[in-house]
Amino acid sequence: xxxxxxxxxxxxxxxxxxxxxxxxxxxxxxxxxxxxxxxxxxxxxxxxxxxxxxxxxxxxxxxxxxxxxxxxxxxxxxxxxxxxxxxxxxxxxxxxxxxxxxxxxxxxxxxxxxxxxxxxxxxxxxxxxxxxxxxxxxxxxxxxxxxxxxxxxxxxxxxxxxxxxxxxxxxxxxxxxxxxxxxxxxxxxxxxxxxxxxxxxxxxxxxxxxxxxxxxxxxxxxxxxxxxxxxxxxxxxxxxxxxxxxxxxxxxxxxxxxxxxxxxxxxxxxxxxxxxxxxxxxxxxxxxxxxxxxxxxxxxxxxxxxxxxxxxxxxxxxxxxxxxxxxxxxxxxxxxxxxxx
Amino acid sequence: xxxxxxxxxxxxxxxxxxxxxxxxxxxxxxxxxxxxxxxxxxxxxxxxxxxxxxxxxxxxxxxxxxxxxxxxxxxxxxxxxxxxxxxxxxxxxxxxxxxxxxxxxxxxxxxxxxxxxxxxxxxxxxxxxxxxxxxxxxxxxxxxxxxxxxxxxxxxxxxxxxxxxxxxxxxxxxxxxxxxxxxxxxxxxxxxxxxxxxxxxxxxxxxxxxxxxxxxxxxxxxxxxxxxxxxxxxxxxxxxxxxxxxxxxxxxxxxxxxxxxxxxxxxxxxxxxxxxxxxxxxxxxxxxxxxxxxxxxxxxxxxxxxxxxxxxxxxxxxxxxxxxxxxxxxxxxxxxxxxxxxxxxxxxxxxxxxxxxxxxxxxxxxxxxxxxxxxxxxxxxxxxxxx
Numbered sequence: 001x002x003x004x005x006x007x008x009x010x011x012x013x014x015x016x017x018x019x020x021x022x023x024x025x026x027x028x029x030x031x032x033x034x035x036x037x038x039x040x041x042x043x044x045x046x047x048x049x050x051x052x053x054x055x056x057x058x059x060x061x062x063x064x065x066x067x068x069x070x071x072x073x074x075x076x077x078x079x080x081x082x083x084x085x086x087x088x089x090x091x092x093x094x095x096x097x098x099x100x101x102x103x104x105x106x107x108x109x110x111x112x113x114x115x116x117x118x119x120x121x122x123x124x125x126x127x128x129x130x131x132x133x134x135x136x137x138x139x140x141x142x143x144x145x146x147x148x149x150x151x152x153x154x155x156x157x158x159x160x161x162x163x164x165x166x167x168x169x170x171x172x173x174x175x176x177x178x179x180x181x182x183x184x185x186x187x188x189x190x191x192x193x194x195x196x197x198x199x200x201x202x203x204x205x206x207x208x209x210x211x212x213x214x215x216x217x218x219x220x221x222x223x224x225x226x227x228x229x230x231x232x233x234x235x236x237x238x239x240x241x242x243x244x245x246x247x248x249x250x251x252x253x254x255x256x257x258x259x260x261x262x263x264x265x266x267x268x269x270x271x272x273x274x275x276x277x278x279x280x281x282x283x284x285x286x287x288x289x290x291x292x293x294x295x296x297x298x299x300x301x302x303x304x305x306x307x308x309x310x311x312x313x314x315x316x317x318x319x320x321x322x323x324x325x326x327x328x329x330x331x332x333x334x335x336x337x338x339x340x341x
Numbered sequence: 342x343x344x345x346x347x348x349x350x351x352x353x354x355x356x357x358x359x360x361x362x363x364x365x366x367x368x369x370x371x372x373x374x375x376x377x378x379x380x381x382x383x384x385x386x387x388x389x390x391x392x393x394x395x396x397x398x399x400x401x402x403x404x405x406x407x408x409x410x411x412x413x414x415x416x417x418x419x420x421x422x423x424x425x426x427x428x429x430x431x432x433x434x435x436x437x438x439x440x441x442x443x444x445x446x447x448x449x450x451x452x453x454x455x456x457x458x459x460x461x462x463x464x465x466x467x468x469x470x471x472x473x474x475x476x477x478x479x480x481x482x483x484x485x486x487x488x489x490x491x492x493x494x495x496x497x498x499x500x501x502x503x504x505x506x507x508x509x510x511x512x513x514x515x516x517x518x519x520x521x522x523x524x525x526x527x528x529x530x531x532x533x534x535x536x537x538x539x540x541x542x543x544x545x546x547x548x549x550x551x552x553x554x555x556x557x558x559x560x561x562x563x564x565x566x567x568x569x570x571x572x573x574x575x576x577x578x579x580x581x582x583x584x585x586x587x588x589x590x591x592x593x594x595x596x597x598x599x600x601x602x603x604x605x606x607x608x609x610x611x612x613x614x615x616x617x618x619x620x621x622x623x624x625x626x627x628x629x630x631x632x633x634x635x636x637x638x639x640x641x642x643x644x645x646x647x648x649x650x651x652x653x654x655x656x657x658x659x660x661x662x663x664x665x666x667x668x669x670x671x672x673x674x675x676x677x678x679x680x681x682x683x684x685x686x687x688x689x690x691x692x693x694x695x696x697x698x699x700x701x702x703x704x705x706x707x708x709x710x711x712x713x714x715x716x717x718x719x720x721x722x723x724x725x726x727x728x
Contacts (some may be wrong), residue, residue, distance in 0.1 A: 026727070051650075058650040061720055 002026045003157060004110035005119040006102055007057065007064075009049030011172045011179045012121030014056040016159035018175055020119060021060050023159075028115070029057035029064040032106055034073035034097070039202050042195055052179050059177070067109055069101055076100040082203050085227045088252035089323025094144045103148040103156070117155050124334075125161035126153050130281065131334040135162045142334040143295040146327040150281045197228050209255035211237065214248050215262070226255050232268060232319020246319075271316040275309045275326060275338030282335065290329045291337075293317055304328060309338065343706045345659040347543070347634060347695030348481055348520055353586070354545035354696075360589040361547065364582035372579050373568065386581050389588035390552075396595045397537060397554060398528035404552045405561075405574045406584055410519040410540035411436045412564070413553035416574065417515045417536040418443070418473070419562040425472040428463070430487065431678035432456045432480040437517055438674070441475065449678075450476070455627040456485040456679050464495055469503070474514045478532075479521035482662050482675045482691060483626045484635025486525065489516055493533025513559055519543055521632050523594035524602050535559050539591070541583070545696065546590030550583035605633040605694050608703045612636050612692065615707040619714050623685065625676075634695055637662075639681065640688040643717050648690065651713040657706055662689040 003020050007013040007029040020027045031053045036046045050066065057064035077096045084091035107118045123134035123141045131153055134140040148156075160168050172180035200206075206225025213220055221239045223229060233247040237259065248268055249258035260268070280286065286304035291311065293300070301314035311326060320326075320340050327337035370379035372386050390401035407413045418440035421427060427447035429437055441447040451462040458476060467474070474496060479486045496514050503510060515536035518527050523544045529537055535556035542548040555561060555574070567576030613624060613636055625637035640648075645661035652659060662673040676686045694703070 051646075054646065055650045055653075058647045059654055061716070063720075063724060064647070 001116045002028070002114055003117045003119050004028045004030050004106075004113070004115040005159075006106055006121070007031055007053035008121065009045075009052035009179065009182075010121065010184065011169060011177065011182060012123070012160050013053070014121075014177050014179050015163075015168045015172050015175075016119060016121040017056055017060055017062060018171070019159040020157065021062060027060070027062045027119075028110075028113075029053060029060075029062055030106065030110065031064070031066045032101065033066055033068045033070060034077075034101060036070060039199065041198055052182070056177055056179065059175075065113075067106060069105055072105055073097070073101055078203075082200070084323050085200055086204060086252075087323075088226065088250045090230045090321045091323040092144075092325055095147055095325055098145050099147040103145075103152050107152055107155070117157055118152070119157040119159055121160055122158050123161055123165070124158045126156060126158065128154050132161075132332050133329070133334060134158075136164045138296075139165045141295075142329075143292055143325070143327050146325065146334055146337045147279055153281075200227060201225075207255055209257065211239065211257045211259055213245075214258040214260040220245070220259065223257050226250050226252055226257050229257050230319075231321045269316045269318050270313075270320060272310055272312045273317075273320050273326070274341040275304070275311050276341040278304075278306075278309050278338035279336035280304075280306065280328070284330060284335050286328075289335070292327045292329065293320060294324060299329060302326075302328070309341075311338070343657045343702045343709070344697040345657065345692045345694060345706060347697070348484070348691065348693035349660055350548070351543055351545045351695055352697065353547055354590055354593060356593060357546050357586040357590040361582040361586035364585055368581070372581060373570070382581060386579055386584060389581075389584045392588040393539070393552060393584075393591050394554070396527075396591045397539070398530055399554050402572070403554055403556070405555060405571045406579065407551045407553055407575060408549055408580075409542065409551040410434075410517065410538050411551075413538035413540070413551045414440060414475075414515075414517060416553050416561060416564055417475070417538060419564060420511075420513055420536075420559055421473045426468065426470045427473045427475070428466055428471055429474070430458045430476045430480075432458075432483065432485065432675040433475065433477055434481050434517060434519065437475050437477070444473070452485075452678050454679050455625070455630060456480050456483040456675060457627075457630055458487050458492065460488060460491055460495070463492060467495060467499055469499075469508060470510060471499070472511055472513070474512070476514075476516060477520065478516055478518040478525065478527060479632050480675060481520045482673060483637045483679070484520070484632035484693070485626050486521060486630050486632060489532045489534065497533065513556075522591070524598060524605070524632050524634060526598065529554055529556070541587040541590055544590050544594040546587045547583045550580055550587050552587070602633045605698075608694055608698055608700065609633060609636055611700065612694075612703050612707055615704070616710060619711065620718060625679065625681075625689070634693050636692040636694075638690055638692075639676075639685040640690070640714060641682065641684040642721070643688040643714065645688050645690050647717060648710075648713055651717070652709060655709050655713070657709045660691045660693070662686065662691055 003025045005017055005027055017027055017029055031050045036044055038044050054064050077093050080096055081091050081093040110118050123136055123139040124145050125132040133142050208222050208224050209226055210219045211221045211223050229247045231247055234244050237245055239245050243261045245259040245261050246268060247257055248260045286306045289302055290299040291302040303312050322340050324340050325337050328335045368382050370382050372383040387401055390404050394401045394404050414436040421444050424446050425444055427441045427444045428450055429441045431449040431452050448466050451459045453459055476487050476492055493514055500512055513535045516534040517538045519540040537554035539552045541550045561574055563574045565576045570576050570579055621641050623639050649661055662676045672686055676689055
């Protein structure tokens with residue numbers, strides 16, 4: 001089969017290329033150029049990543065192409081992310097990137113250029129119809145993939161989905177890939193969670209505002225922009241107080257961040273939430289599912305009211321952040337999920 | 342390893358390394374200090390500068406030591422006032438191009454198909470307003486040696502004309518001698534330049550040290566101010582160790598010019614001969630005007646970056662002028678200037694030989710290049726047949 005493989009310059013897609021070739025596929029490696037801008041303190045490694053990906057393609061003797069999606073990535077992922085932050089939400093740009101870029105635009109472009117299937121180095125599996133969790137539970141990336149369309153799943157191969165990460169790395173070493181020991185990219189491919197604050201500051205003008213205690217409305221301190229704070233956040237508040245305070249509410253219009261030291265505050269713990277933009281593949285009734293409220297969080301029992309979009313947890317959950325995704329599983333199958341309203 | 346990228350970097354010679362070692366922990370003093378060991382160190386430093394200057398027919402006091410060619414070029418351009426008319430050749434290093442752009446008023450001098458400056462074009466563009474001309478000693482991508490002395494003669498004539506006409510517009514000539522220093526004589530008087538950029542890193546000296554020869558009529562504006570070192574043109578404590586090594590390296594290079602030129606020419610002939618029958622191959626530059634260690638070529642239809650990665654996998658290291666990731670996708674203006682097509686640029690390779698090469702490894706390199714090119718063509722043809 002003629003397979004177009006997204007190659008990021010990392011170890012997982014490198015090993016994927018090798019596996020696909022070994023399985024007899026005609027592989028075309030593709031580097032998606034989504035971002036190339038350097039920002040203060042953040043050097044964009046696209047050129048190095050592209051070279052790393054190409055190096056592996058050359059070693060395998062496979063075709064290699066570059067798809068330039070910078071404009072679309074900016075529109076569909078970065079602009080979405082910035083708009084969500086401005087609304088006071090905490091979006092997940094990786095989920096958007098998979099939905100709009102990797103499993104849509106990339107796939108469409110690949111099929112136009114003669115692909116019969118696409119592949120990526122994600123840790124996930126399919127049975128030809130359903131999206132399934134990866135064999136390596138630790139590395140499972142279905143949380144980020146839950147929004148990909150039902151149509152693309154049968155045409156997608158995840159070559160490392162049935163492997164354990166250490167085995168992938170060991171194989172890369174054995175094959176002599178220079179990327180075998182490359183550090184993993186985290187968060188928004190180029191930003192990383194640690195730098196999100198700086199990244200936002202580049203694009204969004206922010207103003208300092210007050211931090212108030214929820215219960216008393218007392219002003220406890222100041223912050224440098226409400227968008228930088230996430231519900232449940234405990235660090236970086238710089239409040240001189242004995243017990244830790246948690247962010248429990250944000251008033252974007254007034255630019256006020258509310259905090260509380262009451263761990264049991266109802267604002268922080270909840271057993272039901274409203275989801276929006278829900279995707280459920282197949283005709284599942286939504287009852288007695290497992291839900292994941294963030295990447296690598298343990299699964300919790302829950303039921304989805306498919307009519308109202310309300311999700312009930314068997315046990316109350318802490319810090320459910322608007323904009324973040326809840327992903328739903330039935331056993332090994334990733335059914336879909338929704339965005340916390 | 343077979344290293345074929347001597348135009349990018351050269352290994353530090355043993356003698357140069359030895360020359361710098363005493364200046365890290367033993368003679369570590371600040372050459373500006375008052376006590377005798379420091380004063381002695383200053384003398385050694387000034388002596389090393391004299392030795393470097395001697396190779397280009399100048400005095401130590403004519404040199405400003407810098408961190409390398411890029412800084413030297415920037416310092417040379419500091420004499421260019423905003424809006425002043427600048428002329429550069431079409432095959433200059435990026436450091437020259439970017440500095441010329443800053444003037445806001447520059448033109449490029451056309452080159453022939455080998456990348457050699459067309460004197461007619463230069464004569465036509467040299468105007469009563471021209472204030473600064475910058476042309477490399479040898480082009481870093483093609484190895485083409487430029488007619489520096491001829492350019493200097495035209496500049497001298499224009500200066501004379503201005504003097505007689507009572508025009509006071511200054512006119513300076515800068516030459517970037519980063520490439521070719523170990524293979525060409527570069528005496529400032531014979532070249533007729535006012536400013537000459539030198540770099541240790543391409544002649545088996547250390548990285549991070551270079552020099553700018555400054556003719557006595559030229560007025561520069563320092564890029565760094567402070568303690569007033571280098572006659573006020575480059576403040577900051579002198580890099581004594583690197584300067585000592587630079588002196589050793591440049592003397593060594595000068596001593597071996599004719600030997601190396603002959604030896605490398607033979608290797609070059611051998612390499613070109615054994616690659617000559619590759620499909621569509623085109624050698625760039627003319628044997629008459631190309632540095633002895635350069636083999637520039639293009640293989641239209643192939644992706645040079647793939648060839649480089651495939652060769653890297655075999656331990657053969659060379660460079661490309663193509664729009665590769667390493668150059669952030671920017672196509673070489675030099676290769677454009679000599680009229681290459683996009684396909685030719687995409688398939689262009691630069692092989693630069695030096696001390697790390699001999700008959701045996703050049704023969705091996707040729708074999709690797711042939712094999713890699715053949716297998717790339719096989720892959721491409723297979724893909725075409727399947728479609």
